[in-house]
Amino acid sequence: MWYAKMYFSEKREFFQYDATGTQGAPNVSREFPFLESLLSFLELDCEALAPALRQIGEDWNRLITEDDRQAGTNAMVELAQLKQRHIYLELLYVRWYDRFSRMGAFGDRGSEEDRQMLDELLSLPEQLPLYQRQIQRFFELVLDVDGAGRDPQQQASRSYLYDAPRDPELFTFRPIPLSFEPVEPGRCSPVLYSGSIRDMIDYSLRSCVERDITVRRCKNCGRWFPQTGRVSAEYCERPVAPGEQTCREMGAFQQWTRKQSDDPVFKAYRKEYKRRFAWIKAGRVTDTEFYDWSKQAREKKAECDSGILSLEEFTAWLKRS
Numbered sequence: 001m002w003y004a005k006m007y008f009s010e011k012r013e014f015f016q017y018d019a020t021g022t023q024g025a026p027n028v029s030r031e032f033p034f035l036e037s038l039l040s041f042l043e044l045d046c047e048a049l050a051p052a053l054r055q056i057g058e059d060w061n062r063l064i065t066e067d068d069r070q071a072g073t074n075a076m077v078e079l080a081q082l083k084q085r086h087i088y089l090e091l092l093y094v095r096w097y098d099r100f101s102r103m104g105a106f107g108d109r110g111s112e113e114d115r116q117m118l119d120e121l122l123s124l125p126e127q128l129p130l131y132q133r134q135i136q137r138f139f140e141l142v143l144d145v146d147g148a149g150r151d152p153q154q155q156a157s158r159s160y161l162y163d164a165p166r167d168p169e170l171f172t173f174r175p176i177p178l179s180f181e182p183v184e185p186g187r188c189s190p191v192l193y194s195g196s197i198r199d200m201i202d203y204s205l206r207s208c209v210e211r212d213i214t215v216r217r218c219k220n221c222g223r224w225f226p227q228t229g230r231v232s233a234e235y236c237e238r239p240v241a242p243g244e245q246t247c248r249e250m251g252a253f254q255q256w257t258r259k260q261s262d263d264p265v266f267k268a269y270r271k272e273y274k275r276r277f278a279w280i281k282a283g284r285v286t287d288t289e290f291y292d293w294s295k296q297a298r299e300k301k302a303e304c305d306s307g308i309l310s311l312e313e314f315t316a317w318l319k320r321s
């Protein structure tokens, strides 16, 4: 019986949830770019979730102490709404759903497990923002390429004594339930059989260190993004609404425009190109002559860009060619 699986494969992360315990047939399967779940958790408005969590706690308490089945049903309805807010919160729904069904089947209401689950619910309004602060600190001290450097292993080993963080604000690692299995054709991976939101945060952070993945704040939107590709990337590729450009697509275009307008080599080339293009209209050169020239000019420009020709030599060539 499992409720939740989470694993990474290449540059993606995968979640499977199963509220009914029919192994191998999860009723929720979701896929994101690597680290997207942790980053979106970091941006979650936890204060907005607190009233719903408190209400669910009250309902759960009434169910386990007074056998109020309606309160149990209300708790499930609230949890079903809550899980829309973040993929981690789906875990609460499947665990409570499982417990609520077993309670009905076995009549074992009021067990130790029920009380632990109540404690967990009641602590979440404080725990979730605490996890956010600890993740933030972990980024600053270990993963942020611009603050902590390019070597997460080095930074992590400096920041912990055995498994205890040296900084009291830093995330604390604990044993997590990891298995290992084929996750797609031809590929095996560690798989987290998650029992708590904390496990998923833990697994995400340690995976960054193990895989040497740093994070950076995007130059456009200011949000964190993982550097799964080039370490020099300045713009994120975080998911956007359909039809919108990612920051990286937008950034690439802006940089291209800026680079071209500042670049004296490009300017000199562009000026001569325009002048000669006008010659076609005036009948001074044929199309073919013009295209032959522009081909040569691009080759010369490339030589100039790579430092074989100086700017003066290039402009002189443009004049006499």
Ligand SMILES: [Zn+2]
Residues within 6 Å of the ligand: 218, 219, 220, 221, 222, 223, 235, 236, 237, 238, 247, 248
């Ligand atoms: Zn961005």
